[in-house]
Amino acid sequence: MGMLEGKVALVTGGGRGIGRGIALSLAASGAKVVVNDLGAGLAGDGRDSGPAEETLAAIKAQGGKAVINGGSVADYDAANAMIEQALDTFGGLDIVVHAAGVLRDRMIFNMSEEEWDIVNAVHLKGLFNVLRPATARMRQQKGGRIISLASGSAYGDAGQPNYSAAKAGIIGLSYSTANAMAKYGVTSNVVLPTGTTRMIDSKPESKKIHDETGKWPSEHAKGTPKDPDNVAPLVTFLASDRAASVNGQVFSSYGFGYTLIEPPRTLARLEGDTAWTPEGLANAYDSYMAADMKPRPAMPFARDVDDLTPEDWTEIGEKRRYWVRKEDSK
Ligand SMILES: NC(=O)c1ccc[n+]([C@@H]2O[C@H](COP(=O)([O-])OP(=O)(O)OC[C@H]3O[C@@H](n4cnc5c(N)ncnc54)[C@H](O)[C@@H]3O)[C@@H](O)[C@H]2O)c1
Numbered sequence: 001m002g003m004l005e006g007k008v009a010l011v012t013g014g015g016r017g018i019g020r021g022i023a024l025s026l027a028a029s030g031a032k033v034v035v036n037d038l039g040a041g042l043a044g045d046g047r048d049s050g051p052a053e054e055t056l057a058a059i060k061a062q063g064g065k066a067v068i069n070g071g072s073v074a075d076y077d078a079a080n081a082m083i084e085q086a087l088d089t090f091g092g093l094d095i096v097v098h099a100a101g102v103l104r105d106r107m108i109f110n111m112s113e114e115e116w117d118i119v120n121a122v123h124l125k126g127l128f129n130v131l132r133p134a135t136a137r138m139r140q141q142k143g144g145r146i147i148s149l150a151s152g153s154a155y156g157d158a159g160q161p162n163y164s165a166a167k168a169g170i171i172g173l174s175y176s177t178a179n180a181m182a183k184y185g186v187t188s189n190v191v192l193p194t195g196t197t198r199m200i201d202s203k204p205e206s207k208k209i210h211d212e213t214g215k216w217p218s219e220h221a222k223g224t225p226k227d228p229d230n231v232a233p234l235v236t237f238l239a240s241d242r243a244a245s246v247n248g249q250v251f252s253s254y255g256f257g258y259t260l261i262e263p264p265r266t267l268a269r270l271e272g273d274t275a276w277t278p279e280g281l282a283n284a285y286d287s288y289m290a291a292d293m294k295p296r297p298a299m300p301f302a303r304d305v306d307d308l309t310p311e312d313w314t315e316i317g318e319k320r321r322y323w324v325r326k327e328d329s330k
Helices: 017-028 052-063 075-091 115-139 159-183 204-213 230-236 276-287
Strands: 008-012 033-036 066-069 097-098 143-150 186-192 250-254 257-261 314-317 320-322
Touching: 008 017, 008 075, 008 115, 008 230, 017 052, 017 097, 017 230, 033 052, 033 075, 066 075, 075 115, 097 115, 115 143, 115 159, 115 186, 115 230, 143 159, 143 230, 159 186, 186 230, 230 250
Parallel strands: 008 033, 008 097, 033 066, 097 143, 143 186, 186 250
Antiparallel strands: 250 257, 314 320
């Protein structure tokens, strides 16, 4: 019996890329899936039922159950209809995965209002739009799993101000939902995924690879550490009963591994018995707060494990290993 037998899932953006792999994995583990996908271009333009239909066919081919939904997560009523469709078709809703996404990269000083709005509408408002009805249902039934895809860009990609803000907003909304819904047995976690999909093909360096090899990077990814399907096992675990105690966490997925990310923690503090002057604070910042350390910039992010040496890892068999940060004394 699969880990998700008897469960019903909604996967937004399930027609392509990382969402497609997640929809297939949830179905392979026994969940009945509503595969939502607008079939939009990378910039959010147009619509096409083809990608969702292709995922549906792949799920059916592996013996799973699914239906498609072609609505936009950016549309509040359409998002409500996704939850209704899950209830009407499969009689429940246990899992929501928000993987729909678009890109409109531009430096902050050149960004148009439309570029800002559409990216935030799909990623951040889209998450609210599905969570509003989904959490109402999950609160009643006292159970549910929410997995939201954010991005390492949440920590400040210079060329993606709209996307960075939306993804940081997703982390905040997920933390809030985790805190609000814990008492109803509902968990909310974030995954910062990676995978060479068309999103990565759109980067300028990918064009070079295409010119040199005749293939886009996404066409080289299958079975490699860059395969977008590598994200699905983590999401499937988080969607299962086995993850009942995993709540309010942020994971990153890259390569054949998963990183658990600590929430921001206090680094240093200055205090007085009375209020500070700006000059006094400036002096104390230089002399004490930042004297013995260099506060790290927001990026690069979650890749500090790349600096570990082979001795830092503990082998656990079957060519797998782990590393856990030792708790500091304080
Ligand atoms: N690929 C990566 O390396 C990477 C890195 C960090 C974060 N992410 C995030 O992972 C998620 C999936 O990305 P991907 O690389 O698989 O992208 P993708 O473009 O391959 O797939 C995204 C899907 O979302 C759909 N979509 C777009 N707007 C929609 C809307 N309004 N309503 C419903 N569906 C809509 C698209 O039609 C598309 O099929 C996104 O949230 C993305 O921001 C991806």
